[in-house]
Amino acid sequence: MASLLQYINFDDPALWISAVSIIFNPTFWNITARQEYHNKVLTRLFNGNAYYGCYALAVTIFSLGIIRDLLYERALRTQPTHPALLHPLLKPLAAALFTSGNVLVLSSMWALGVTGTYLGDYFGILMDTMVTGFPFNVTKSPMYWGSTMSFLASALWFGKPAGLALTGLVYAAYWVALKFEDPFTAEIYAKRERARAAGKKN
Numbered sequence: 001m002a003s004l005l006q007y008i009n010f011d012d013p014a015l016w017i018s019a020v021s022i023i024f025n026p027t028f029w030n031i032t033a034r035q036e037y038h039n040k041v042l043t044r045l046f047n048g049n050a051y052y053g054c055y056a057l058a059v060t061i062f063s064l065g066i067i068r069d070l071l072y073e074r075a076l077r078t079q080p081t082h083p084a085l086l087h088p089l090l091k092p093l094a095a096a097l098f099t100s101g102n103v104l105v106l107s108s109m110w111a112l113g114v115t116g117t118y119l120g121d122y123f124g125i126l127m128d129t130m131v132t133g134f135p136f137n138v139t140k141s142p143m144y145w146g147s148t149m150s151f152l153a154s155a156l157w158f159g160k161p162a163g164l165a166l167t168g169l170v171y172a173a174y175w176v177a178l179k180f181e182d183p184f185t186a187e188i189y190a191k192r193e194r195a196r197a198a199g200k201k202n
């Protein structure tokens, strides 16, 4: 562990820029989505059209994700490589992680659609029923796990301890995001169920 830390160049600004973008993204979409839920900021921006608001947020989050990935790649490029991480078995492991991570991300986007993937629930665009098939029968948060696995895959592929540290940060950022998101979206759907139940009684 100590030896891995010695192979991280903490003086490189690219490392910190990457760290900031990793923390920024989920923070940004959670704050924006809550603003939408409480004050309809994006829906209003698009003249009351919740779908346009959600699509705009989707494009923004998607773009921020690409920028975050590029900043991560750039940070890794100049970081030291650890000899132990150049073990030949790690390359196929990295490839497998990258592939399965992307399968999780892409299949969950496919299952949820654009509005389901990009926080449509906060716009009042709810899924009819909870998606329970693949990849949601493997993990409750396939998008987050898939993304974390891709970060880990790059760290292992290039043999960079800094990549392992940044992957840990990705994991932590998503962990915190889920603590905010899960109970909140659960309550959005519980509210609909209560409304439906009340509707049936009348």
Ligand SMILES: *[C@@H]1O[C@H](CO)[C@@H](O)[C@H](O)[C@H]1NC(C)=O
Binding pocket: 133, 134, 137, 138
């Ligand atoms: C998840 O669902 C898919 C297809 O619906 C199935 O092939 C797979 O075996 C399931 N996985 C688990 C862990 O249940």
